[in-house]
Amino acid sequence: MTDPVIKTALVTGAARGIGLAAAKRFLTEGWQVGLLDIDGAGLQRAAAEIATPERVLVLTCDVAMPAQLESAFAGMAKRFGRLDALVNNAGTAVFKPLLETTHDEWQRVMAVNLTGPFLATQLASRAMADNGGGAVVNITSISGLRASTLRVAYGTSKAALAHLTKQQAVELAGLGIRVNAVAPGPVETAMAKAVHSPEIRADYRDAVPLGRYGLEEELAEAIFFLCSDRSSYITGQVLAVDGGFDAAGIGLATLRGERRNL
Numbered sequence: 001m002t003d004p005v006i007k008t009a010l011v012t013g014a015a016r017g018i019g020l021a022a023a024k025r026f027l028t029e030g031w032q033v034g035l036l037d038i039d040g041a042g043l044q045r046a047a048a049e050i051a052t053p054e055r056v057l058v059l060t061c062d063v064a065m066p067a068q069l070e071s072a073f074a075g076m077a078k079r080f081g082r083l084d085a086l087v088n089n090a091g092t093a094v095f096k097p098l099l100e101t102t103h104d105e106w107q108r109v110m111a112v113n114l115t116g117p118f119l120a121t122q123l124a125s126r127a128m129a130d131n132g133g134g135a136v137v138n139i140t141s142i143s144g145l146r147a148s149t150l151r152v153a154y155g156t157s158k159a160a161l162a163h164l165t166k167q168q169a170v171e172l173a174g175l176g177i178r179v180n181a182v183a184p185g186p187v188e189t190a191m192a193k194a195v196h197s198p199e200i201r202a203d204y205r206d207a208v209p210l211g212r213y214g215l216e217e218e219l220a221e222a223i224f225f226l227c228s229d230r231s232s233y234i235t236g237q238v239l240a241v242d243g244g245f246d247a248a249g250i251g252l253a254t255l256r257g258e259r260r261n262l
């Protein structure tokens with residue numbers, strides 16, 4: 001009798017935030033998960049929270065470094081022997097005015113947010129093709145859907161990642177691999193709690209029809225759905241999980257009777 005297949009996912013940027021929530025969602029569903037992050041100490045803290053260490057592999061890796069990514073995928077193959085889902089979640093941001101953003105900052109944001117998912121998806125596709133297909137989810141942002149101040153590198157990288165998602169979906173369909181993106185709106189991560197001032201929180205509340213930040217678990221739900229067989233005919237899509245931010249135009253706060261006295 002052969003062992004039942006246990007599905008396997010690799011989540012990048014999994015030491016905290018949305019990535020860790022997604023990894024936990026896969027584990028809850030019985031999957032095996034590779035948690036990949038540049039922050040080795042953070043990964044150890046994350047792994048210590050997980051009740052099923054036998055289904056987890058921790059991989060310290062910078063997604064912008066091709067050789068490190070290759071080692072990480074080799075580690076996944078050695079430990080689990082299959083790959084069913086890749087979540088390209090690792091991301092970095094430089095929030096500076098366009099005229100002050102340096103060439104190095106621009107290059108690093110592109111390397112992590114765009115080149116990393118390009119390389120990781122190439123490696124994942126080869127592994128997925130061996131078991132008949134799989135699913136990739138790229139984490140973009142509402143900053144890739146709408147322009148804003150201070151996001152020339154970050155927003156552009158995420159808009160490019162949304163298009164890369166479509167390119168990948170079209171080319172990888174023949175291998176049985178679906179590729180979609182999730183574009184989060186403002187999410188209540190530990191980082192957001194620490195750095196978003198009351199004024200920023202009020203601005204987001206005004207711009208988001210549902211009037212609140214999203215939860216990490218709400219993002220994880222959408223990510224898991226797009227990696228699962230329940231979305232078997234969906235590919236090449238960008239799903240904004242943003243409380244309606246992308247749908248709204250001007251006047252929202254006024255219409256809701258919530259205009260603030262600034």
Ligand SMILES: NC(=O)c1ccc[n+]([C@@H]2O[C@H](COP(=O)([O-])OP(=O)(O)OC[C@H]3O[C@@H](n4cnc5c(N)ncnc54)[C@H](O)[C@@H]3O)[C@@H](O)[C@H]2O)c1
Binds near residue numbers: 139185
């Ligand atoms: N939190 C939000 O409000 C929000 C909104 C829109 C989009 N996003 C996107 O969602 C994703 C996750 O966001 P988050 O808020 O959980 O972020 P976070 O900063 O809390 O976590 C990101 C993780 O990625 C890791 N990372 C960064 N650079 C890396 C690299 N080069 N290689 C490997 N790992 C790396 C970090 O160490 C960290 O653990 C990011 O792509 C982000 O751009 C977040």
